[in-house]
Amino acid sequence: MRFLPEPQVAEHPTRTGLLLVNLGTPDAPTPGAVRRYLAEFLSDPRVVEIPRPVWLPILYGLVLTLRPRDAAKRYAAIWMEEGSPLAVWSRRQAEALARELSGRGAEVEVALAMRYGNPAIATSMAQLREAGCERILVLPLYPQYSASTTATVFDAVGATLARLRNAPEIRFVRAFHDDPGYLAAMAGRIQAFWQAHGRPRKLLLSFHGLPKRSIGLGDPYYAQCQLTGRLLTERLGLDAEQVEVTFQSRFGAAEWLQPYTEPRLKELAADGVAEVDVFCPGFAADCIETLEEIAVQGREVFLRAGGRQLRYIEALNDDAAWIGALADLAERHMQGWPTRSAGAPSALAAGSA
Structure with missing residues (x-):
């Protein structure tokens, strides 16, 4: 070697x-x-x-x-x-x-x-x-x-x-x-948005999808997404009728985790749900899957299907x-590691990224 x-x-x-x-x-x-x-x-x-x-x-x-x-x-x-x-x-x-x-x-x-x-x-x-x-x-x-x-x-x-x-x-x-700080930050992000813009009839929590086969092989992803969704729903004080967990970004012909976000948006519009907000708990930073797939394509799909308004709530990004x-x-x-010695503040701070 x-x-x-x-x-x-x-x-x-x-x-x-x-x-x-x-x-x-x-x-x-x-x-x-x-x-x-x-x-x-x-x-x-x-x-x-x-x-x-x-x-x-x-x-x-x-x-x-x-x-x-x-x-x-x-x-x-x-x-x-x-x-x-x-x-x-x-x-x-x-x-x-x-x-x-x-x-x-x-x-x-x-x-x-x-x-x-x-x-x-x-x-x-x-x-x-x-x-x-x-x-x-x-x-x-x-x-x-x-x-x-x-x-x-x-x-x-x-x-x-x-x-x-x-x-x-x-x-x-x-x-x-299921980290309390992560859940609290998301709840705060969503509540601040609603305080400024009003609350919709339905909130979709859209996670990135996975082939369904992965779960059968032992991947814990689906269960963890569902737990995140349930805990976040509780923090927001909402019930199961107001919040749904969906999955986006399907690729290929295989069956992926369901319900799929885009078809579900079409169904909601057809059922007379005029306003939907979408938040993506699995994305710590905004990216093409949130800003383009949800905020642009998802909105177009929802409006074409008869919905009146789809609002994307930004990812956590650099929220305090x-x-x-x-x-x-x-x-x-990092408990037990030396992190409290005297010295200058971090010089890297990802500055070269």
């Missing part, structure tokens, strides 16, 4: 690092950048669990030929001045989290990584090591655990560690679907309550 050269360890060899990880995004809203991103993402055997000899010819012969151009247009429609919304909001979360932890007196280096695309997990882990971090907490920004999301982060971190001779101590946050909840979550998982 070939080991990577060891980074030069900084003056503080007992520093603690925190690695935030989100899914990833193309570097630009162009067909070429989208093609590179999708090639990495969709070639992961945890993401698409079709036998490689069957899937790879489809991926490279059909999907990567036809899909990037259309996807690039969708990305361009939501692209922010600073870049992709997912990258922008994830970076702001990392920066705000570094400030929050520093304000609490915790000396923790915070870095951001993307599971697919840039900055890569190996790159951000190297930055933490160069800053002298001998202990790293890995916090995937996926509230609900799935093999196709959280476990792929574990895979990438493990692959990076396998190439290091002097590996740091590692801890992982597996899931936080959410940043506080993230800091609480991180501090709980």
